[in-house]
Amino acid sequence: MSGEPLSPSAVVTRLRAAGCVFAEDEAELLLATADGPAELAAMVARRVSGLPLEHVLGWAEFHGVRVAVDPGVFVPRRRTEFLVQQALALADAASPAVVVDLCCGSGALGAALASALPHAELHAADIEPAAVRCARRNVAALGGRVYEGDLFAPLPASLRGRVDILAANVPYVPSDEVGLLPAEARDHEPLVALDGGSDGLDIMRRVALEAPDWLAPGGTLLVETSERQVPGALAAMSAGGLRARLVTSDELYANVVTGVRL
Structure with missing residues (x-):
């Protein structure tokens, strides 16, 4: 059923189908960040739509520092x-x-x-x-x-x-x-x-x-x-x-x- 919570494997499958090269790594980050099944589903949907992972998460790891990255802001490489x-x-x-x-x-x-x-x-x-x-x-x-x-x-x-x-x-x-x-x-x-x-x-x-x-x-x-x-x-x-x-x-x-x- 579409309303069921996404399993870790389902998250990986959706990300991989969307062309995410590092689907397993991204799925791990999304699962760790989401506050409940509904937020996880919304985050996966945003990522699948093409939004950068860092904009979906709201942060990026950069040189050992967790940096907030808002939508519309350049993502540190x-x-x-x-x-x-x-x-x-x-x-x-x-x-x-x-x-x-x-x-x-x-x-x-x-x-x-x-x-x-x-x-x-x-x-x-x-x-x-x-x-x-x-x-x-x-x-x-x-x-x-x-x-x-x-x-x-x-x-x-x-x-x-x-x-x-x-x-x-x-x-x-x-x-x-x-x-x-x-x-x-x-x-x-x-x-x-x-x-x-x-x-x-x-x-x-x-x-x-x-x-x-x-x-x-x-x-x-x-x-x-x-x-x-x-x-x-x-x-x-x-x-x-x-x-x-x-x-x-x-x-x-x-x-x-x-x-x-x-």
């Missing part, structure tokens, strides 16, 4: 954990650090960094109102502040020349390739969090040019990019007067370009 790892390698957990999460989305990067750096002063910003609301939920408990506006514009002027770690997971999908993204991203995440302009590097260039005004001496800008965009990203860092470097992870298929203010 597992490969971006490599950017967090690189940022942490530059920091001293025992010393204060000024951390800025630019284009913060849910605030996942900032939350992960502040969780590992208990003395950090955390600031985050995004142009998308829904992202700002979500990020505030994630960073408030860590003493962080979130601002709404375009890139550096909403940040307090007192941060100029003080930022030690500037993590900017900018949109970097070329405009004419946004339509090729999986439906989960294309249909359920804001375009402003995906579209990076004609070659995908428009936002990154703006960040690299303005970053030196905000970075402390020796401070580092970190951005994620695709393999084919690496030469352009390195050039943008250098054009901004930063010492550019590429680090990669074959395991996570991640490319992080860093720029240090000399």
